[in-house]
Amino acid sequence: xxxxxxxxxxxxxxxxxxxxxxxxxxxxxxxxxxxxxxxxxxxxxxxxxxxxxxxxxxxxxxxxxxxxxxxxxxxxxxxxxxxxxxxxxxxxxxxxxxxxxxxxxxxxxxxxxxxxxxxxxxxxxxxxxxxxxxxxxxxxxxxxxxxxxxxxxxxxxxxxxxxxxxxxxxxxxxxxxxxxxxxxxxxxxxxxxxxxxxxxxxxxxxxxxxxxxxxxxxxxxxxxxxxxxxxxxxxxxxxxxxxxxxxxxxxxxxxxxxxxxxxxxxxxxxxxxxxxxxxxxxxxxxxxxxxxxxx
Numbered sequence: 001x002x003x004x005x006x007x008x009x010x011x012x013x014x015x016x017x018x019x020x021x022x023x024x025x026x027x028x029x030x031x032x033x034x035x036x037x038x039x040x041x042x043x044x045x046x047x048x049x050x051x052x053x054x055x056x057x058x059x060x061x062x063x064x065x066x067x068x069x070x071x072x073x074x075x076x077x078x079x080x081x082x083x084x085x086x087x088x089x090x091x092x093x094x095x096x097x098x099x100x101x102x103x104x105x106x107x108x109x110x111x112x113x114x115x116x117x118x119x120x121x122x123x124x125x126x127x128x129x130x131x132x133x134x135x136x137x138x139x140x141x142x143x144x145x146x147x148x149x150x151x152x153x154x155x156x157x158x159x160x161x162x163x164x165x166x167x168x169x170x171x172x173x174x175x176x177x178x179x180x181x182x183x184x185x186x187x188x189x190x191x192x193x194x195x196x197x198x199x200x201x202x203x204x205x206x207x208x209x210x211x212x213x214x215x216x217x218x219x220x221x222x223x224x225x226x227x228x229x230x231x232x233x234x235x236x237x238x239x240x241x242x243x244x245x246x247x248x249x250x251x252x253x254x255x256x257x258x259x260x261x262x263x264x265x266x267x268x269x270x271x272x273x274x275x276x277x278x279x280x281x282x283x284x285x286x287x288x289x290x291x292x293x294x295x
Contacts, residue, residue: 002030002038006048006056008068009033046082047089053080073199094149102150102194109192110136110159133158139190140164141206142197143172150194162186 003022009015015033022031029045032038040057049068053075062082067075068089075081108114112128119126138154140147143163151174155161162175164186169176177186183206187193197203 001028001044002032002042003045003047004032004034004037004043004059006034006046006051008047008049011049012068046084051075053078053082056080059084071198076198076200088145090145092145094145094147096149098146098196099149099153102147102196103153106138106150106154106159106192106194107157134160136160137162137189137191139186139193141193141195143169143174143176144196147194147196162189 005015005018009018018033019031022029030042032043034056037043037057040059041061043059044061044063045066046059046062046064047066047068059082062084064085064087065082066087066089069075072086110131110133115128116126137160138151140151140161140163143151143165147163151161151163155174162177163172164177164183166178168178177183195206197206
């Protein structure tokens with residue numbers, strides 16, 4: 001029985017640190033560091049970040065895989081992806097950097113910092129009512145390890161926090177919506193949506209088809225929070241026609257799945273096709289539009 005580690009030693013720590021950690025916790029488990037895979041039939045577990053499945057050998061006795069990658073879109077459709085259960089490697093309390101990132105930008109939108117920045121750029125003295133935390137509803141799409149920590153931090157600050165997940169859950173510390181039938185009600189009661197879902201066939205275009213008046217916060221799984229169709233960003237900001245943009249995106253997506261990495265947003269571009277301002281992977285969406293439902 002052996003564990004093969006691929007690229008973790010190059011991205012996080014080093015080979016010696018990984019060997020020492022596993023030796024302390026699982027002394028009977030043989031640790032192999034790619035490319036020194038040894039006999040492939042001995043390998044029952046695979047742990048990786050940014051793997052090249054074209055280079056890896058067939059692993060006929062593989063029982064489970066563990067990814068440290070931020071998302072799955074880079075490899076989940078790879079033709080040589082092993083047919084074994086896939087898990088996520090995360091600290092037990094979530095990713096501290098993700099928690100900081102989410103909390104920072106939720107508070108940024110809550111206090112309308114983009115509006116103040118725009119007023120400052122226009123040399124305007126802007127007076128506006130400050131919303132109290134209890135008036136600003138935050139909704140998380142996904143409530144895994146990465147989402148739970150920032151959700152509870154925001155709850156501790158007095159913001160009403162809820163989450164949408166695929167399957168029913170019990171005994172959570174925040175209200176839970178679940179399944180396709182509760183997605184639209186969830187969005188309708190959400191002011192700031194935080195999307196931490198992976199980009200998969202099931203999540204692509206997830207915002208296309210619901211009435212929502214939310215400010216959308218997207219993390220680096222860029223297309224899932226924003227994708228209306230293949231590789232397209234959300235286009236429902238104040239400057240754009242949400243209905244027309246959604247239909248156009250869906251039409252373009254139906255014509256074929258383009259390489260997302262060729263889209264300017266994925267190359268670090270600042271403007272989406274509808275003229276919406278992009279800022280550090282975030283998109284402010286303040287209009288209330290009836291999107292065209294994609295079935």
